[in-house]
Amino acid sequence: MRSSCATRRIYKWTLPAWAGRLPDGRTYNTCPSAGICHDLCYARHGTFQFPGVVRAHQANLRYVLDEPDAWEAQLTTELQHRRYYSGPGPAHVRIHDSGDFFSAAYLHAWIRIVRRTPDVVFYAYTKEIALFEETVRPDPPPNFYWRYSYGGTQDARIPPGSPHVDVFPDEESLDQAGYTSQAPSDLRGAYGPETLGIPANNLPHLKKAQGSQTFRALQRAADTAAADRRARRRGPAKRGPSKGHGPPR
Incomplete structure (x- = not known):
């Protein structure tokens, strides 16, 4: 934990x-419901791709995959260390600044960790809408905040009124849409309003690829295009006999 x-x-x-x-x-x-975001993700570019950073993140994943019980126990023990309770205010843990809750077992492990450390505040952005609605929504730990993130294959399943985040081309477009910027503090991911916006990462090739659209708009367009392709592959619908017309007499 850093x-x-x-x-x-x-x-x-x-x-x-x-x-x-x-x-x-x-x-x-680690992001099974990633949509258009996988090409525009800040964590697949820049410093996140330094060899030492990649090795460290992959080591975390190997620990989760190969020794899940040991990982869960060690993380729980660490989060009970006095440095997390030295104040002022609670310590906060952002679960993932890259990656996501890639399986139900992994999410359940995190929920157990959160419940065992009730004085630490946890928060996360996620595209695993169905998994969270089934697993977390019915009985969420009071010290866990989550926010759905647009740009994934499950965007259409985000319930109306849920706290969410969208990525905008810049601060100006974010403000015009009536969203609150996440830029002043990442803790707005936990405590911010329902509509939170993130200005696009300042990497020229990513900004060019995103253009003037939000992640939500880009994913909607991608979903529509995919539906059109499926419809073309199925071909024209076959028509049966019209109702109400029997054989000629």
Whole structure:
């Protein structure tokens, strides 16, 4: 667990972003519901791709996959250390600044960790809408905040009124849409309003690829195009006999 801001006491647990291959040859996908975001993800570019960073994130994933009970026990023990309770205010843990809840077992492990450390505040952005609605929504830990993130294959399943985040081309477009910017503090992911916006990462090739659209709009267009392709593959619908007309007499 690493700290990203000592003054606000935010710690982060990170996995490698999206899909890849471990040194032992195993393949993985830590973001199974990624949509258009997998090409525009900040965590697949820049400093996240430094060899040492990739090795560290993949080591985290190997620990979860190969020794899940030991990982869960160690993380729980660490989060009960006094440094997380030294104040002022609670310590915060962002679960993933890359990667996502890639399986039900992994999510259940996190929920157990959260419940065992009730004085630490946890928060997460996720595209695993169906999994969260089934697993977390019915009985959420009071110290866990989650926010659905547009740009995934389950966008259409985000319930109306749910806290969510969308990625905008810039601060101006975000403000015009009536969204609150996440930029001043990542803790707005936990405590911010329902409509939270993130300005696009300042990498020229990513900004060019995103253009003037939000992740939500880009995913909607991608979903529509995919539906059109499926319809073309099925071909024209076959028509049966019209109702109300029997054979000629």
